[in-house]
Amino acid sequence: MTRDKRLTLEQSQLISRARTMGVATAIPIFLEDSELARLTAIILNDVEQQALISNTIQVPLNAKYYDLPLEWFTQEVQGIDFIPLYLDCLQNVEDFDTYFKCLCEIHKRRRKYERILRAQPLPTMAQISPRALLEFGIIASEALASWMTWRKWFYDIDNRAAQETGYLFEPILASVLGGIPYGARNSPVRRRNNNNKGRQVDCIVDKTAYEFKLRVTIAASGQGRFTEELDFALVL
Incomplete structure (x- = not known):
């Protein structure tokens, strides 16, 4: 994929790092343009630059990042072009790139942990059975197996x-x-x-x-x- 000519190399690299995590792992995370735009809208709302928010994104009044469910961020924003929004923010919001980078890191980790909660398997009996040496006989075997x-x-x-x-x-x-x-x-x-x-x-x-x-x-x-x-x- 070639670099968008509207961005400098440094800007392109920052966006690429901000949107991806663990691409080669079992739980890869990739933030689409719509998700980046919604995260940016939260930043703009926080720094009272609401005029820069795209008309296609409706941010609840006075909403902060943790006020919104993760599902809100994954909703598609029709016709969004994230690059102009990003460049406008760089020009009008002091230290926007740092805020953007940090918020994306938080959001990616939360997205990943959400998937961990859904996919984490129950341990096998082979994994937990050695622990029974300490507790066997204290309670019923069925209850002990469930508890462990x-x-x-x-x-x-x-x-x-x-x-x-x-x-x-x-x-x-x-x-x-x-x-x-x-x-x-x-x-x-x-x-x-x-x-x-x-x-x-x-x-x-x-x-x-x-x-x-x-x-x-x-x-x-x-x-x-x-x-x-x-x-x-x-x-x-």
């Missing part, structure tokens, strides 16, 4: 929520600070004990590196533990 099944399912759902939240809050905080997140491969921060290895950094602003911590799940490896943080570089 649903307990594991709720844990799995909560763990998925924790994962999605963890992935979400870091880029938003980086945007709030006006910084850029870096993976280990491209990071300008090197490890103190090995200068040949980069250090994943949640946010870099000028010469200051930030590491965000939100404990919403158990660390699956050493990457979330204190010993890993002690290897944080002292200088850029």
Whole structure:
């Protein structure tokens, strides 16, 4: 697909990143132009720039993003051309691209979690049966099997929520600070004990590196533990 000539390369890339998530995964998310336009309408409503909202989109009076069901955003907007709307917002709304990027990240994660809730399978007996060693004989076997099944399912759902939240809050905080997140491969921060290895950094602003911590799940490896943080570089 060729780039729309009305957009610069940077603008085209920002829209592409804003509308897609996990394209090669089991739960890919893609926001159509109608959905991007409705998200933009919420932004314009919030910053009191209602005059820029397309006449084909009716936003409930004083509605904020969380006031509206996800189904409202997926409703098709007939004849919408998102590019002119996007360009108008860039010209008339201060720091619109940051607001747009962050709201799209929230919305994509919520769309994904909605699909997780619909598709998360119940655990198999093979997965939960070892746990019976601790509780067998306390209650009836049928009740124990049901209790362990649903307990594991709720844990799995909560763990998925924790994962999605963890992935979400870091880029938003980086945007709030006006910084850029870096993976280990491209990071300008090197490890103190090995200068040949980069250090994943949640946010870099000028010469200051930030590491965000939100404990919403158990660390699956050493990457979330204190010993890993002690290897944080002292200088850029």
